[in-house]
Amino acid sequence: MSVQVTLATAARILRQLRHDRRTVALILVVPTLLLTLLRFMFDAQPATFDRIALVMLGVFPFTMMFLLTSVAMLRERTSGTLERLLTTPIGKLDILLGYGLAFAVAAALQAAVASALAFWLLGLDTTGNPWLVGVIVVGNAVLGMALGLFVSAFARSEFQAVQFMPAVVLPQVLLCGLFVPREQMVGWLQAISDVLPMSYAVEALTEVGANAAATSLMWRDLAIIVAAAVIALMLGAATLRRRSP
Numbered sequence: 001m002s003v004q005v006t007l008a009t010a011a012r013i014l015r016q017l018r019h020d021r022r023t024v025a026l027i028l029v030v031p032t033l034l035l036t037l038l039r040f041m042f043d044a045q046p047a048t049f050d051r052i053a054l055v056m057l058g059v060f061p062f063t064m065m066f067l068l069t070s071v072a073m074l075r076e077r078t079s080g081t082l083e084r085l086l087t088t089p090i091g092k093l094d095i096l097l098g099y100g101l102a103f104a105v106a107a108a109l110q111a112a113v114a115s116a117l118a119f120w121l122l123g124l125d126t127t128g129n130p131w132l133v134g135v136i137v138v139g140n141a142v143l144g145m146a147l148g149l150f151v152s153a154f155a156r157s158e159f160q161a162v163q164f165m166p167a168v169v170l171p172q173v174l175l176c177g178l179f180v181p182r183e184q185m186v187g188w189l190q191a192i193s194d195v196l197p198m199s200y201a202v203e204a205l206t207e208v209g210a211n212a213a214a215t216s217l218m219w220r221d222l223a224i225i226v227a228a229a230v231i232a233l234m235l236g237a238a239t240l241r242r243r244s245p
Contacts, residue, residue: 009098010105013072017106023068027106031060031114039122050125053118054209055178057133058201061110061141063169069103069148070161078156096237099149100142107141128208132218136208139225140201144169146232153236172198177206197228 017023035053042049115134118124126133151168155161175185175193182193193199204221208214 005094006097006101009095010101013099013102014105016072017102026064026068027110028113030064031110032117034060035114035118035122046123046125049122050209052178053122053124054126054133054205055176055202057111057114057118057137058140058205059173059176059178059198060114061107061137062144062198062201063165063173064110065103065107065141065144066148066151066169067162067165068106069099069145070152070155070164071148071158073099073149073152074155074158074161096149096233100145100233103145104138104142107145108138111137111141126209127212128210128214132208132214133205136201136204136218136222136225139222139229140198143197143201143225143229143232146229146236149236150232172196175199176202178202197225200224 017027035056038053038056039049042052111134115130115137119130147168151164152161155164171192175182175189175196176198177193182190182199185193200221204218204225207218207221211218
């Protein structure tokens with residue numbers, strides 16, 4: 001592993017993102033617009049807005065980073081860029097960490113903008129500290145990025161990459177506890193929910209919303225999110241091959 005090569009890879013990806021206005025809008029503008037829409041939807045129900053917007057702060061970055069990363073990595077594979085890189089002395093870990101670092105920066109920026117809008121302009125109120133919300137949101141965005149890198153190996157076109165969203169993202173949104181508390185689900189659905197990482201992101205955010213201080217349950221959930229992201233990155237490294245799809 002070379003720190004210089006990793007940083008160079010991250011810098012290349014960030015330059016590509018910066019020059020893609022649609023991607024920048026997807027990262028920074030879309031979450032703020034969706035949160036603003038929620039604010040006016042629940043204009044007469046501030047408590048409901050606080051509950052739903054807090055969870056959406058974790059769901060939106062996860063979804064968007066999954067979509068963005070899966071498509072971006074697929075382009076690298078199908079364009080031959082990844083194949084050319086793997087013929088050089090650069091290691092798989094350098095490539096993967098470079099991608100991870102670049103998209104982690106994008107995720108942190110997205111989380112900062114969305115959280116600032118929610119707390120300072122839209123009036124989101126939580127019992128816990130807003131910086132804890134930011135940490136969890138970034139962790140969930142990085143998890144979405146890691147899963148996107150992994151599933152890109154199983155797609156042969158950008159359309160196929162997008163098709164993974166309903167298979168990977170939507171079940172987690174439905175079963176994370178946003179619509180029905182997980183403990184009220186039937187046994188087999190609760191069992192599925194227990195192995196989906198977004199369930200722990202929602203639980204962690206809910207803990208921050210309800211408690212003034214960080215709880216042990218919140219830290220446990222955050223550790224599970226980080227562990228899931230690491231596992232997804234390891235699986236993503238296993239899919240890096242010299243021959244593109």
